[in-house]
Amino acid sequence: MRDLRLSLNQTQKVRLEAALEELQELSSSAASAIVTVAETIPVNHEDGVLKGHGTTELNGEVVATLCGVVERVNKLVYVRALRARYKPEVGDIIVGRVVEIAPKRWRIEINFSQDAILMLSAMNLPDGIQRRRTAVDELNMRSIFGENDVVSAEVRGLQHDGSLQLQARSQKYGKLERGQLITVSPYLVKRRKQHFHHLEQYGIDLVLGCNGFIWVGEHVEAQENAMTEDQESETEENKKPNKKSMTLEEQERTYTPFQTRQNICRIANAVRVLSALGFCLTVEVIIDTAEASASLNIDIKDMLGAEFYVLTAEREVQRRKSIKKGG
Amino acid sequence: MAPPGSLQTLLSPAELSFLHSSLSLQPPIRPDLRKSTQFRPLTAETDILPTTNGSARICYNDGTEAIVGVKAELEKTATQGRAKVDAETMDDVEEGNEHAGFQRRVTKAANSWLETSVEVPGFRDDDSLPIFLGALITEALLSSGTLQDKLWINERWHWKLYIDVLLLSPPLSYPLPLLSLTTHMALLSTSLPRLISEPSDDPLFDDDWAAAVPLYAKDAHGEYTARPPATLLVMTVGTNILFDPSKDELAVAESVIAVSFIPRSDRAASSVDDAMKIVAVRMVDPPSRLTPPGIPDAVNPATLSASAPAPQSSVNQEALSSAVKGSVWNPPRGGMKRSLLAQIVKMVTQSGGVGEEVLEGLAGVET
Numbered sequence: 185m186r187d188l189r190l191s192l193n194q195t196q197k198v199r200l201e202a203a204l205e206e207l208q209e210l211s212s213s214a215a216s217a218i219v220t221v222a223e224t225i226p227v228n229h230e231d232g233v234l235k236g237h238g239t240t241e242l243n244g245e246v247v248a249t250l251c252g253v254v255e256r257v258n259k260l261v262y263v264r265a266l267r268a269r270y271k272p273e274v275g276d277i278i279v280g281r282v283v284e285i286a287p288k289r290w291r292i293e294i295n296f297s298q299d300a301i302l303m304l305s306a307m308n309l310p311d312g313i314q315r316r317r318t319a320v321d322e323l324n325m326r327s328i329f330g331e332n333d334v335v336s337a338e339v340r341g342l343q344h345d346g347s348l349q350l351q352a353r354s355q356k357y358g359k360l361e362r363g364q365l366i367t368v369s370p371y372l373v374k375r376r377k378q379h380f381h382h383l384e385q386y387g388i389d390l391v392l393g394c395n396g397f398i399w400v401g402e403h404v405e406a407q408e409n410a411m412t413e414d415q416e417s418e419t420e421e422n423k424k425p426n427k428k429s430m431t432l433e434e435q436e437r438t439y440t441p442f443q444t445r446q447n448i449c450r451i452a453n454a455v456r457v458l459s460a461l462g463f464c465l466t467v468e469v470i471i472d473t474a475e476a477s478a479s480l481n482i483d484i485k486d487m488l489g490a491e492f493y494v495l496t497a498e499r500e501v502q503r504r505k506s507i508k509k510g511g
Numbered sequence: 512m513a514p515p516g517s518l519q520t521l522l523s524p525a526e527l528s529f530l531h532s533s534l535s536l537q538p539p540i541r542p543d544l545r546k547s548t549q550f551r552p553l554t555a556e557t558d559i560l561p562t563t564n565g566s567a568r569i570c571y572n573d574g575t576e577a578i579v580g581v582k583a584e585l586e587k588t589a590t591q592g593r594a595k596v597d598a599e600t601m602d603d604v605e606e607g608n609e610h611a612g613f614q615r616r617v618t619k620a621a622n623s624w625l626e627t628s629v630e631v632p633g634f635r636d637d638d639s640l641p642i643f644l645g646a647l648i649t650e651a652l653l654s655s656g657t658l659q660d661k662l663w664i665n666e667r668w669h670w671k672l673y674i675d676v677l678l679l680s681p682p683l684s685y686p687l688p689l690l691s692l693t694t695h696m697a698l699l700s701t702s703l704p705r706l707i708s709e710p711s712d713d714p715l716f717d718d719d720w721a722a723a724v725p726l727y728a729k730d731a732h733g734e735y736t737a738r739p740p741a742t743l744l745v746m747t748v749g750t751n752i753l754f755d756p757s758k759d760e761l762a763v764a765e766s767v768i769a770v771s772f773i774p775r776s777d778r779a780a781s782s783v784d785d786a787m788k789i790v791a792v793r794m795v796d797p798p799s800r801l802t803p804p805g806i807p808d809a810v811n812p813a814t815l816s817a818s819a820p821a822p823q824s825s826v827n828q829e830a831l832s833s834a835v836k837g838s839v840w841n842p843p844r845g846g847m848k849r850s851l852l853a854q855i856v857k858m859v860t861q862s863g864g865v866g867e868e869v870l871e872g873l874a875g876v877e878t
Contacts, residue, residue, distance in 0.1 A: 281521060327806060333523040361525035364542055442540070445533050449544040456543070460572075488543055488572065489552065 196494050203497035210504050217255075219248040219263060227261055236262025270295045270370040270395035272348055276339040277379035279360065279393030280350075282329050288322060290329055292337070292350065294395045295370060300348040302329075302337055307352040334360040334399065336380075336391055356380060360391065362440055363401020364452045368459035370396035374466065381467045386447040386474075392465060400452045402440050450474050453487040457496050472499070522762050524805030528840035531763040535749035542759055548858070548865050550755045555693075555873065557700040565701025565726070569693045573757075576679040577689050579697035583662075585714065586624075586671040622653050624662045624669055629676045629690065644687055647793060648676065648694055651740040651771030654790045658698075658739060661726055668714050670703060685761055685795070687769055691742035696873060698739040701726040740790050741869060742771040745855050746797065747847060752855055754865055763840075764797040766847040770859050772866045787866035789856055794846065805839030 219225060225246045227233045235241060238250035239261060248254070252265040264271075272278070272294075280292035283299055291299040304317050304325060329335055335358060340351040352358060373392050381390040382403055391399040454473040458465055473496055477487050486492060522530070533540040539547055553571050560566035563580040570576035629645040630636065652658050652674075662670040674697070676690050702723035708715035717723075730736050746756040746764035753760060761767065771791040859866040 281523075283521075330523065330806075331803065332521045334526065359523075359525065361523075362529040363526070365526070440529065440532070442536065445536070445540045446544065449540060449542060453543060483544075 196490050200494045200497055203501050206501045217253055219254055220251045221249060223248050225254055225261060232259060234260040236260045238263030238265060266371050267369055269297055272296055272339045274339055274341050276394040278339060278395045279336045279391055279397035279399050282331055282333045285325055296348055298347060300350050302350040329359060334365050336360060360399050360401055363399055363448055366398045366452055366455050368396045368398060372459055372465045374464055387444050388447055390467060398455055400448050402444050457487060457493055461497055463500055524803055524840040527763050527802055528805055535751060539751045547752060548754045555696055557696050565697050567693050567696035567700060569689060574680055575689060577693040578677045578679060579693040580675045581697050581701045582673045583670045583703055586669055588667055588669050624659055625652060625672050627674045631678045632681055644690060647687060647769055648691055651742050651791045655740045655773045657737055664714050665711050685744055687742060688744045688755060695739050695741045699727050737776060738774050740771045740773045742769055744769055747851050761797060762799050762802060764799050765843040767795040767797040769793045769795055772859055784862055785860040786862040787860040800842055802842050804841045807839050
């Protein structure tokens with residue numbers, strides 16, 4: 185509860201504590217492989233143990249050197265630290281912020297121990313044509329992604345020197361605009377099949393980056409459709425004067441309805457509340473929290489108030505209980 | 512002015528433009544959907560440092576936290592051959608309601624009796640940010656004009672007040688209001704040892720800390736008769752006025768202003784129905800000045816081919832560029848309009864306004 189600093193009144197305090205205690209009871213029965221520093225990890229020495237990250241040997245026993253969860257893969261025992269920086273795995277969907285443009289590559293901050301690298305050759309060009317990257321493309325890199333732009337991409341692999349390569353070989357990846365970026369601890373985002381979510385009832389896109397960067401923004405239609413439409417109507421368009429269609433497009437590009445803006449903030453606040461309480465961020469829980477706030481008639485501005493934190497904690501208890509009963 | 516380098520927010524032009532357009536709507540949509548005069552929730556406590564005369568700690572929900580310690584030290588006043596104050600006047604002064612005695616004190620108190628130091632992690636003490644923040648806080652304290660007088664003991668002795676402001680977290684947002692409010696709370700909790708010697712003698716103090724005299728006394732109803740100043744940060748976007756801007760909001764601010772105020776002491780007597788009095792105002796250079804401008808699609812080579820086939824005539828081109836200019840982010844230029852400034856001052860000072868609300872809120876968390 186490091187991040188949680190709330191001004192709770194007495195009853196709220198009691199309720200929150202009760203909820204958190206109940207959560208602890210629920211989870212402790214499931215898996216109790218959480219260790220703190222200097223805690224002994226029980227192992228079967230006869231099998232021969234490979235000590236991995238976050239462990240060391242002390243007086244013939246395997247001892248944790250990190251706070252986290254014990255993971256076992258065959259003989260290997262290691263501790264996966266919570267509250268650490270993001271640890272990338274190949275295929276992860278991440279959201280990052282461009283920090284630097286270097287020759288043929290962008291450096292992207294993703295809360296990894298070093299900046300990730302997105303090569304110009306590892307991404308689709310905006311015109312969607314597969315071809316060799318020319319010197320002109322290289323000069324135009326800044327117009328694709330500039331410094332500070334928020335981009336989504338996929339982890340391609342780790343180089344031998346420990347640097348991280350990204351790729352963005354699909355139109356769904358790319359620059360994210362018109363929305364909010366929220367950063368949470370990476371362990372709160374679990375790897376799932378889907379990380380791009382279109383919440384239709386709110387008209388927004390939610391990108392849960394595995395690195396704990398969460399994007400909440402207005403829904404953007406996939407580019408690929410737009411592309412084909414463009415090509416079809418291109419001949420038509422060329423005949424017309426461009427000015428009108430252009431400005432309309434620009435207006436559309438910049439205009440986000442009032443309601444959508446509010447929805448973005450509502451979802452963002454839901455993410456903030458959940459992450460402050462240390463609950464896993466899945467799209468279901470986020471929507472559930474947002475809907476709860478709407479159905480309880482809580483103003484979005486009050487979502488960060490103490491009462492809603494307590495309510496969210498209590499709802500989480502209910503949810504986990506029902507899951508347990510069902511399972 | 513304020514050094515923006517370290518406080519630079521990293522937001523892309525697209526985000527800036529989105530945020531700016533959200534904030535310029537009527538009513539503005541702030542990223543966490545606060546009302547324009549709503550403050551971020553904070554927790555506060557006082558008297559946390561046992562060896563200081565007064566101390567306070569405030570932390571925001573986002574984790575920014577500040578501690579202020581106030582330490583008083585007895586100091587000899589540099590004498591300039593002034594006439595000795597007779598005992599009669601002194602008694603009046605002790606009661607604190609004699610106007611003549613009050614006037615006397617004002618002339619004797621010196622600004623150097625107050626020393627403020629601000630420490631911000633990651634900054635040297637001669638960096639411009641801590642110095643600027645320190646100057647702003649000291650300026651407000653001194654210009655309220657009442658604090659120095661409280662430090663006066665007699666002709667030859669006075670208290671010297673050291674205010675140490677310590678920001679514990681990296682400055683996530685512009686930390687001025689946090690530091691100022693913490694200083695405010697610390698000063699409210701400050702007590703000075705009780706004087707037991709004759710007023711004109713060399714001072715001798717009561718050992719009993721429980722008998723110490725609070726620097727800011729409460730009246731019979733438990734209300735403070737006077738309060739130290741508080742400083743608020745106010746930003747404007749278009750015609751919208753936003754109080755307590757967060758870091759992201761500051762990144763699109765068109766202008767930022769620091770307003771210091773104290774409660775009006777002569778409220779009953781005066782005809783104006785203002786609850787607060789402005790003691791200091793400073794324009795702050797907003798970090799938005801240094802944000803990168805966006806590139807309109809029409810002139811962006813990456814998107815040019817996709818979104819806009821080359822225009823046929825140069826007239827068209829010009830019309831295009833002017834039309835799209837407003838659609839992308841451009842760093843704001845220029846200052847604050849007079850009418851906006853007047854509106855801000857009014858919002859802060861009027862009775863039931865933001866200033867009163869803040870001081871009431873702080874009184875509520877004093878525990």
